[in-house]
Amino acid sequence: MSGAKERLAAIVGADRDHACAGVAGDGLCVRALSVAELPSRFGDFLIVAFGTNRDAKGHLAVVRGDVVDGARVPTRLHSECLTGDALGSLRCDCRDQLEAALRRLGTEERGLLLYLRQEGRGIGLINKIRAYELQDQGLDTNQANRALGFADDERDYAIAAHMLATLRVRSVELMTNNPDKIAQLARYGVQVDERIPHVMPSNRHNRLYLETKVRDSGHLMGLRAVPRVAEPEESGAELLRLAK
Numbered sequence: 001m002s003g004a005k006e007r008l009a010a011i012v013g014a015d016r017d018h019a020c021a022g023v024a025g026d027g028l029c030v031r032a033l034s035v036a037e038l039p040s041r042f043g044d045f046l047i048v049a050f051g052t053n054r055d056a057k058g059h060l061a062v063v064r065g066d067v068v069d070g071a072r073v074p075t076r077l078h079s080e081c082l083t084g085d086a087l088g089s090l091r092c093d094c095r096d097q098l099e100a101a102l103r104r105l106g107t108e109e110r111g112l113l114l115y116l117r118q119e120g121r122g123i124g125l126i127n128k129i130r131a132y133e134l135q136d137q138g139l140d141t142n143q144a145n146r147a148l149g150f151a152d153d154e155r156d157y158a159i160a161a162h163m164l165a166t167l168r169v170r171s172v173e174l175m176t177n178n179p180d181k182i183a184q185l186a187r188y189g190v191q192v193d194e195r196i197p198h199v200m201p202s203n204r205h206n207r208l209y210l211e212t213k214v215r216d217s218g219h220l221m222g223l224r225a226v227p228r229v230a231e232p233e234e235s236g237a238e239l240l241r242l243a244k
Contacts, residue, residue, distance in 0.1 A: 004066035005046055008035040011068070011166060012048070023161045023188045029053045030162035038062065042099070043106025050163055057117040061163055062102070065110030068168050072193050074111040075172040076101035077160050077181055079118040082125060090205040091132065097200055101175055112169065114160050121145070122154030140212045152216060157181060161188035177219045195220070 015032040022028035030052050038047040048061040067073050078101065084094030098113075105111035120128030127148055134144035142152040161184075164172065171191035174182060175198045182192050197220065202210050213219040 004063070004068075005035060005037070007066065007068045008032075008046060008048055008063065008167075011035075011168075015166065022158060023165060024158045026158070027053075028158055028162070030059075030159055030166065032163075032166050033058075040102070040106075042102035045106075048167075050159075050166070052159060059117055059159055059163065060115040061167065062105075062113040062115065063167075064105045064108055064112070067110050067112050069170065070110060071170040073169050073172050074105060074108055074175065074196065075164075075169070076105070076113045076175040076198070077116060077157060078113055079116050079121065079155055082119060083128070090203050091135075092206055092209055093200040093202070097198055100198065100200065104175070112167070112172075114163055116155075116157075116160055118155045121152075122156070123148070123150050141209050142212055142216050153180065157184040158188055161185055161190050164190055177213075179218055179220060 012032045012035050018029070018031045020029050022030075030050055032048055033051050034049045036047055038045040043064065046063040048063060050059045050061065051057075052059075076097075078094075078098050081089075081092060081094035081098075083089040084092045085098055088095060101113055105113060119125045120131065123131070123145065127150070130148055131141065131144035134147055135141060139147060145152055145154075164185075169190075171193045172185075173194040173196055174185070174192050175196045176182065177198055182195060185192055210219075
């Protein structure tokens, strides 16, 4: 067993009887449950399963190298997206972000990706498809969420903050375009030393989605910084218009 795996296994062992009031004092307790090796097409990782006292959802830490007690650990918080991550949907940039993060971490001496079960920006899979249906009728992604009675983004990063605390990560370099992730982590006591931009190429199916995130949610990827992927059926004039 490698030194990194031994340290993670020790954390899992110590967490068996763990109980706490949560990083936000709201009673949300998170425990490390198991650790295993994860060889992947992106590199060799360790994977740690976490559970909470709120529901049966599991959350994952994909670990490169030895992150325990580490500072300035390159880190990505990735919220589950079944349609993008698994099915390859072009309506979002989630799979591109996931793969880019894993590809980058696979080249690092150490790093971390937290895979959080917050489908559809926290509204769940079924409501996400309902939101898609409303988007098919002309609403943007935030308008669709509001029409269903949700906020633009329902995600909460208390679980992520607790996972980082359990792994004894002292500070992170966060791969994100989302300022709310930085603000929430800071609120929950996580030190973010640096933001690493994580902008993916757009396509004709997700361009409005990305524009909406910039306009309404303040995501840090000015439209000119979002590269555009040309598709055969799109004319040069149309691409020029969208790039402006």
